[in-house]
Amino acid sequence: MAKRRRKFTQCPNCGYIFEEVNNYCPNCGQENHDLNVPAKHLIAEFFEGTLHFDTKVWHTLKLLLFKPGLLTEKFNVGQRASYVPPFRLYVFISIIFFFVLALRGGSSPEEAKGSFTPDVEIKGLEADTVAETSEAAVALSDSLIQAIDSPFLKELSVKFKTFTSDEEQSRQKLLKNTSFMMFILMPFFGFVLYLFYRRQDRNYVEHLMFSIHFHTFFFLITIVAIGIEYFIKSFEVDTWVFWIALLYLFLAMLRVYKQSFWRTFLKFLPVSFLYILSLLALFLGTLFISVMMS
Structure with missing residues (x-):
């Protein structure tokens, strides 16, 4: 659907004299489209563009979903x-x-x-079981932090405990x-x-x-x-x-x-x-x- 333009004869931004075919200013790139019009024209343009976009979305999703x-x-x-x-x-x-x-x-x-x-995927666990499991994990994490000698693994254990705390x-x-x-x-x-x-x-x-x-x-x-x-x-x-x-x-x-x-x-x-x-x-x-x- 082509956009209906209300064209200027001269670019309001840089003064370039437009030809009929110019939809954008060849000098500065500004669109050749006069927006200084009554509000009803702008509203009509908005709905025209929106409906056109909705049509594109529908056609796109129809092919994407049903025609791999x-x-x-x-x-x-x-x-x-x-x-x-x-x-x-x-x-x-x-x-x-x-x-x-x-x-x-x-x-x-x-x-x-x-x-x-x-x-994490948790299926069918009661709240008490989840709480007990979390407490056990924290306790195990604390034990591992104390037992690990490697600085990297110790830092990783501390980070993991922090990550799972919230x-x-x-x-x-x-x-x-x-x-x-x-x-x-x-x-x-x-x-x-x-x-x-x-x-x-x-x-x-x-x-x-x-x-x-x-x-x-x-x-x-x-x-x-x-x-x-x-x-x-x-x-x-x-x-x-x-x-x-x-x-x-x-x-x-x-x-x-x-x-x-x-x-x-x-x-x-x-x-x-x-x-x-x-x-x-x-x-x-x-x-x-x-x-x-x-």
């Missing part, structure tokens, strides 16, 4: 104007994703039964660091795909777009799964998200890289294994950094 790999394919061949840019979409969805995780992690033990969080602060710190971890994981996964499909002579950016769309999908289905869990307490969020994400990854690889079913499957196995391994390694690294920052 098609959004990436359209981006790679240059069909981009009708869809939200991949990185902008990722940032927007990731903000919602970590906000939902923070709310979920902050719920009471009764409300969180059967749920998973990025830090559950809410530890959760928030871990969530914040996990968001950075996922930001690192995206280009790494793109590089893994680049290595496996290097004979197709594709630019790395194409694999990076695949990775961004895949992680955006992962965030979306996790948000949906957490919403389902809110109404169905027995719903296994982590199990469903894990298998749906793997299926989506395979179907997206099949569409984007256009190889046979079995050839794609033979690449999918090591690609998914390396992804899960790197995810685990990065999460452990994130946990270590979170503890050391305590």
